[in-house]
Amino acid sequence: MSLEVRAARGEELHDLRRRVLRNNEPDASVSDERDDEASTIHRAVYVDDVLVACGTVYPSQSPLHPEVSTYELRFVATDFAAQGHGYGHLLMEALEQECRERGVEELWANGRDSALGFYDREGWRRIPGSEHASPYTGLPHTVIWKPLA
Numbered sequence: 349m350s351l352e353v354r355a356a357r358g359e360e361l362h363d364l365r366r367r368v369l370r371n372n373e374p375d376a377s378v379s380d381e382r383d384d385e386a387s388t389i390h391r392a393v394y395v396d397d398v399l400v401a402c403g404t405v406y407p408s409q410s411p412l413h414p415e416v417s418t419y420e421l422r423f424v425a426t427d428f429a430a431q432g433h434g435y436g437h438l439l440m441e442a443l444e445q446e447c448r449e450r451g452v453e454e455l456w457a458n459g460r461d462s463a464l465g466f467y468d469r470e471g472w473r474r475i476p477g478s479e480h481a482s483p484y485t486g487l488p489h490t491v492i493w494k495p496l497a
């Protein structure tokens with residue numbers, strides 16, 4: 349088995365984003381207007397050259413610390429059959445490493461409540477009182493963040 353974590357283009361990730369995060373709805377939004385910007389970082393995990401996990405970070409002001417260099421994490425997904433095998437963890441390590449190399453000090457995200465246990469293990473923190481429904485899916489989310497220093 350070959351395992352690789354590497355950069356990807358946003359459009360390579362649309363299918364996985366749609367199936368795992370948007371219930372495979374054909375009309376759902378699976379892109380971000382920042383996807384093709386040079387400052388955006390996409391990372392993808394491939395097993396035997398098959399995409400199994402992806403995630404993207406975009407420069408974005410922190411909801412907590414507007415004075416520090418911060419990126420927003422979006423579209424974190426591991427394909428259904430590949431969940432629970434550590435690929436999400438590998439993905440987060442790769443994104444965080446690249447962010448640190450670029451001098452990013454903090455990450456934030458709208459974390460899906462059903463995934464908060466995953467983010468807890470990855471060292472993220474929840475912002476009390478930030479619980480809300482996602483405008484994209486209607487699912488419960490909480491604002492979470494992680495210092496990278």
Ligand SMILES: CC(C)(COP(=O)(O)OP(=O)(O)OC[C@H]1O[C@@H](n2cnc3c(N)ncnc32)[C@H](O)[C@@H]1OP(=O)(O)O)[C@@H](O)C(=O)NCCC(=O)NCCS
Pocket residue numbers: 368369401424425426427430431432433434435436437438458459460462463464465466469
């Ligand atoms: C959340 C998600 C990205 C995790 O990816 P994954 O590849 O399954 O995660 P890993 O196998 O690397 O798990 C790392 C750790 O987190 C735990 N974990 C994973 N998903 C979890 C969840 N939903 N709740 C609680 N813990 C979770 C694992 O048990 C593992 O713990 P361990 O280190 O003690 O063994 C994946 O389950 C997924 O795509 N879910 C559906 C989409 C989603 O919710 N995305 C996040 C949107 S904000």
